[in-house]
Each structure stands twice: as structure tokens, then as C-alpha cells.
Amino acid sequence: MAFAGAAHHRAVESRRDEALLHRMWTHPETRTLVVAGGEVQVDPGTGAPLWCPTDQVPAGERYLLGVDPADCVRFAVHLPVGVEVERSKGLRELAATASATESxxxxxxVALAQWHATHGHCPRCGGPTEVSAAGAERRCPDDGSTHFPRVDPAVIVLVTDAADRALLGRQDEWPAGRFSTLAGFVEPGETAEQATQREVAEEAGILVDDVRLRATQPWPFPSSLMIAATAAAAGSPDPRPDGIELAEVRWFSREELAESLASGEVAVPGLISISRWLINGWFGGHLPDDPGWR
Ligand SMILES: [Zn+2]
Structure with missing residues (x-):
């Protein structure tokens, strides 16, 4: 699954050791990814992400990412606003072809860079904060408070009815025919299971049971952790879209979904999303817009 295959050791114990960090940075085998404007620097020719030796990297904020399985240390360098690279790409585009480990x-x-870019001030005193712990935190020099990168948990759920049809919805701003599984953020004091039941009730007017958490996926747009669940509705209740988050909600049998995808009447999320992973898991094979179909 895209973004979910990180295999690096995050070297948490090294983040405050300035002498070690210096040795890591100056080691000839260390590699650095350049992040500019929320995108990753890529090779102008091949379009693949560029992992540069550290002496070839422009000046910017430096974040330690970790150590790869071959013991090579990797950093990210986040360029200041307005400094551009020759060619860069966004994560959606890169994830379509990168391995799960690379993505x-x-x-x-990128998720770290986006957080730093938007959290330059202390939520306590409003003063400017600075990068700390090799990029894993920000610290306020005035009041000493420490601030950690935010990760926003969201549930995403494939609901089935008594006939094992799948409930998919369409947001008003999406193109006609574009459907996805239902989703929403987990609120304070709420479990992922409770959030799943609440979101389905709010968005589709359907009560669900048997909520089971299946997998999770980092989703850096900008900082979500998607928690994929399945849930069951008793019988086959008529969905009632709330008209706010969802304009349309309907049940699809496997045959209906395959036919409407093949005809182009309906589209579902792309292969990098956990929504698609849930839909494919329910469908039990390749869908007509998969490369592996037939
Ligand atoms: Zn402060």
C-alpha cells in the first residue's frame, strides 16, 4: 500500500546527539532528499526522486529521516519558501509508481516539511519556534515548550448490507459518477470504532455494527492517518445522504460496480488510496480500471 511500506529505522536515539548528527551528515554515503514547496526534487531526466550526497544539496532546514536497511543515513532538506529546484513532483504522482518502501x-x-512550514509559531505565546531534535520537534525558546508534528486520525469505512453490497458515496464537489467509501476524522474522546459508527450515521443515515479495523495508511494530504474499517448494516436500509458532506450515497453489488466502472459511468479512488484497498478487498479481485483486470 502506498506510503505504508516505510522500512527505515528512525534513529530516534540519535536526534539529540549533535556530534553524531554531524558525522552522519558528513558521511560520504549519506543521502538527502530535497523538499521544495511541498514537492520532492526529482531527476530532470527520469522523473525519479533524487537522493543526493549532502555536499550537493542547497541550504535549508535539515531533518533526519533515519537509516535504511543498507545502513545508509538519509536526511531531508526543506528549502525556504521561494527557493525552487529544477524539477519536482508531488506525492500523489510519485506514489503511483514508487514502491511502498520508497513512498x-x-x-x-514531505509530511514533516509541511508541518514545519505551517507551525512556525508557538501555540502558547505566539513567539517564533525553532527546529529541534533533528526535525522531529519544534521548540519555543521563550517558554521552553515543545511541539510535535501532528497526525490526524481519520476513519474510512466499507459498509456492507445483508446482500453483501457496498455502500459508496459522492461528495458534491466531485465529478458526477465519482464514488468512494465513507470517511471522517476521529474526534477527541472518541474511539475509531465510535467514529466509524457516527460518520456512517451522519453522512448516510445508516446504523452499523460489527466495526472491524483492518489496516492503516499514512496519508500526507496534509497529515492524516487513515484507519480503514469494515462495518455491517442490518438488512438493506435506504441510504439518506446528509446533503452536506455527501450529495449521493448508494449500495453497489459487485456486478453493478464492475459494469458501471467498465462503462465509465462510475469511477472509484485510485490504487494508491486505502479506500481503493477496501473496495478491492470487498470486490475480491481486480476491478475493470486495474492494470491487472482480465
Ligand atoms: Zn512560546
Whole structure:
């Protein structure tokens, strides 16, 4: 699954050791990914992410990502606003072709950079904060408070009815025919299971039971952790879209979904998303827009 295959050791114990960090940075085998404007620097020719030796990297904020399985240390360098690279790409585009391990690295670097870019001030005193712990935190020099990168848990659920049809919904701003599984953020004091039941009730007017958490996926747009669940509705209740988050909600049998995808009447999320992983898991094979179909 895209973004979910990070295999690096995050070297948490090294983040405060300045002498060690210096040795890591100056080691000839260390590699660095450059992040600029929320995108990753890529090779101008091949379009693949560029992992540069540290002496070839422009100046910017430096974040330690970790150590790869070959014992090579990897950093990200986040360029200041307005400094551009010759060619860069966003994570959605890169994830479509990168391995799950590679997209895990890219996700770590970009999600961290996006958080730093938007958390330059202390939520306590409003003063400017500075990078700390090799990029894993920000610290306020005025009041000494420490601030950690935010990760926002969201549930995403494939609901089935008594006939094993899948409930999919469409947001108003999406193109006609674009459907996905239902989703929403977990609120304070709420379990992922409770959030799942609440979201389905709010968005589709359906009560569900048997909520089971299946997998999770970092989703760096900008900082979600998607918690994929399945849940069951008793009988086959008529969905009632709330008209706010969802304009349309309907049940699909496997045959209906395959036919409407093949005809182009309906589209579902792309292969990098956990929503698609849930839909494929329910469908039990390749869908007509998969490369592996037939
Ligand atoms: Zn402060």
C-alpha cells in the first residue's frame, strides 16, 4: 500500500546527539532528499526522486529521516519558501509508481516539511519556534515548550448490507459518477470504532455494527492517518445522504460496480488510496480500471 511500506529505522536515539548528527551528515554515503514547496526534487531526466550526497544539496532546514536497511543515513532538506529546484513532483504522482518502501520515505519527508512550514509559531505565546531534535520537534525558546508534528486520525469505512453490497458515496464537489467509501476524522474522546459508527450515521443515515479495523495508511494530504474499517448494516436500509458532506450515497453489488466502472459511468479512488484497498478487498479481485483486470 502506498506510503505504508516505510522500512527505515528512525534513529530516534540519535536526534539529540549533535556530534553524531554531524558525522552522519558528513558521511560520504549519506543521502538527502530535497523538499521544495511541498514537492520532492526529482531527476530532470527520469522523473525519479533524487537522493543526493549532502555536499550537493542547497541550504535549508535539515531533518533526519533515519537509516535504511543498507545502513545508509538519509536526511531531508526543506528549502525556504521561494527557493525552487529544477524539477519536482508531488506525492500523489510519485506514489503511483514508487514502491511502498520508497513512498514511505517520501511521505515521511514531505509530511514533516509541511508541518514545519505551517507551525512556525508557538501555540502558547505566539513567539517564533525553532527546529529541534533533528526535525522531529519544534521548540519555543521563550517558554521552553515543545511541539510535535501532528497526525490526524481519520476513519474510512466499507459498509456492507445483508446482500453483501457496498455502500459508496459522492461528495458534491466531485465529478458526477465519482464514488468512494465513507470517511471522517476521529474526534477527541472518541474511539475509531465510535467514529466509524457516527460518520456512517451522519453522512448516510445508516446504523452499523460489527466495526472491524483492518489496516492503516499514512496519508500526507496534509497529515492524516487513515484507519480503514469494515462495518455491517442490518438488512438493506435506504441510504439518506446528509446533503452536506455527501450529495449521493448508494449500495453497489459487485456486478453493478464492475459494469458501471467498465462503462465509465462510475469511477472509484485510485490504487494508491486505502479506500481503493477496501473496495478491492470487498470486490475480491481486480476491478475493470486495474492494470491487472482480465
Ligand atoms: Zn512560546
Amino acid at each position: 514511505g520515505w517520501l511521505c515521511h519527508a
